[in-house]
Amino acid sequence: MNRYFRLCIFFFFAVITALPSQTSASWQPEITIGLSQGLSGVHLSSTSGVLYVYEDLESKPILELPQGSELNVRILRDQIMANGQEIKGDQLIIQPGADGFIRVNHAPYRGYITLLKRKGLTVVNHVLVEDYLCGVVPKEMPPSWSAEALRAQSVAARTFALKNRKRHASEGFDLCSTSHCQVYEGMSAEMWTTTEAVNRTHGEVLFYKGEVIDALFHTDSGGMTESSENVWGSSVPYLCAVIESQMQTQPxxxxxxxxxxxxxxxxxxxxxxxxxxxxxxxxxxxxxxxxxxxxxxxxxxxxxxxxxxxxxxxxxxxxxxxxxxxxxxxxxxxxxxxxxxYGSGHGLGLSQWGAKELAEKGKNYKDILLHYYSGVTLEKLY
Known part of the structure; x- marks a missing residue:
């Protein structure tokens, strides 16, 4: 498939599946992350400026909270209550002003938040993909590791996120914030080394024959990665066993x-x-x-x-x-x-400790990715 045709299709998909946002940018996909589920209550505030509360983004805000104020949302008799005000619908959308970010139970996040009434409150963070990665990469790989390993992890994490959008669609979001998808802790996790790695690989995604790959990764292979058919029972051509430069690691x-x-x-x-x-x-x-x-x-x-x-x-x-x-x-x-x-994890795709070893031996992030994912191409998607 022609790269530019594929790019158009991808952005069309991103636009029609994302909730409209006053803060999102058309040049970059937005993704929704489930932060918590089944909560009886949640506290939200802005790091600076006004906090806007909507029942839907097509209408005017139902609340505008000045800086320093807190929004307390809870479930009472199966109704959403926002600072004591009863909400008729099953969701609330909370956005910070242009000069602030949103805090969820005192933890800061980029983008904005939707609260869904689903057996308690489900907290969903709507965030641009690159901002999401800034809160993922430092939780998936130590920020002190070499820049090339961190860049390889950034590309793998970006590719995995885009491939697995809608993984939790039945629950009201794309990906969860745990290791089931990718560990994500928002702005509180961000480190300059990992943010730099995300920025230096901005929009770069792995493809196999015109399709975004499922860029799995694990902690350490133990000496050789695994082929997909020995884990999933079916063959994925880009997830093949490859030898590492060190054997019997992580005993x-x-x-x-x-x-x-x-x-x-x-x-x-x-x-x-x-x-x-x-x-x-x-x-x-x-x-x-x-x-x-x-x-x-x-x-x-x-x-x-x-x-x-x-x-x-x-x-x-x-x-x-x-x-x-x-x-x-x-x-x-x-x-x-x-x-x-030896090793740790399922053994499929990129070995994080193996990537560290390759980076320390002078390999760049592209070399590392092409070592672990067979027959793929690295393309700038946006």
């Missing part, structure tokens, strides 16, 4: 008593009786086998007990026992089962 160990392991198995619907044997081939990074992927991550483990046997996937075991990754070995030690492995 970890977890121990589980035999009794606790049996109890967890039973709760998962996998009763074994007494555990007799665990079958899993030895870990070798970059060398696959029947029960391990090419990266060395566990595909399956056979547990043999007195009343039967059970095969569990590496992903199942990671979930059941809260393991950092699926790159592990298993052994008995006394009355315990020991999981010992």
């Amino acid at each position: 970890w160990e977890r121990s589980v008593s035999l009794d606790a392991l049996m109890q967890k198995m039973e709760k998962s619907g996998k009763p074994l009786g007494t555990l007799k044997e665990i079958r899993l081939s030895p870990l070798s990074i970059g060398k696959g086998s029947g029960d391990r992927s090419l990266s060395g991550r566990v595909r399956s483990v056979l547990f043999i007990g007195t009343t039967g046997s059970v095969v569990l996937s590496g992903n199942d075991l990671r979930s059941i026992f809260s393991l950092p990754s699926t790159l592990f070995d298993i052994r008995f030690r006394g009355g315990e089962v020991i999981f010992s492995g």
Whole structure:
């Protein structure tokens, strides 16, 4: 698809899906972030200037609060109450004046806020994508890391956000503010190093054959990233296993008593009786086998007990026992089962510690991104 045609389509989508804003700019997409859900009340104020409160942006404000005043919104008998005033509709829109920002329970945010009545109050931040990233990147990667690693993270975070818009559409916003999407804490998280990284990559997005990619990232691969089919069960061509410059990084160990392991198995619907044997081939990074992927991550483990046997996937075991990754070995030690492995996260896409290592070896952010996402192009979308 022609790049400029795609750009026109993207902006048309951004315009028709975003709530009209008095502060948004037409040259940059706006995104909506769910900050909180199920609240009984929330306090809002402006950092400076007037705070405007609307029932909808097509009408005049129902309240104009001077600087220093606070808006207290709560749910009372299934009605929204704003500073004691009953609101007929199911939402409130709160905007700061042109010279201020909005505080939500004393934490400052760029853009503006919508409050939705949905089993309590849902707090939604409407924010331009670049401003959103300034509150994301320092929470996803240490701001003290090298500039090229931070720039790679900025592009990955921007691409992920644009690809996953409407992920929480049924809840009234695009993305949540937790690690389920990307950790976002607004202006209180901003650091000059990460803001600089966002600004230096302004509007840059990763594409594969004309489509924005799902730019997944994780903490550390342990020595080799993973291919999507070994995590999701389906192949994504740009999420392929790639080797790292360092092996066996971020070592970890977890121990589980035999009794606790049996109890967890039973709760998962996998009763074994007494555990007799665990079958899993030895870990070798970059060398696959029947029960391990090419990266060395566990595909399956056979547990043999007195009343039967059970095969569990590496992903199942990671979930059941809260393991950092699926790159592990298993052994008995006394009355315990020991999981010992490397890395942290699902292993797909960019490894943050791997990006740090590549940046320290002189690679720029484009080199880093092209290392982790196979066959992609980096384009300036806006």
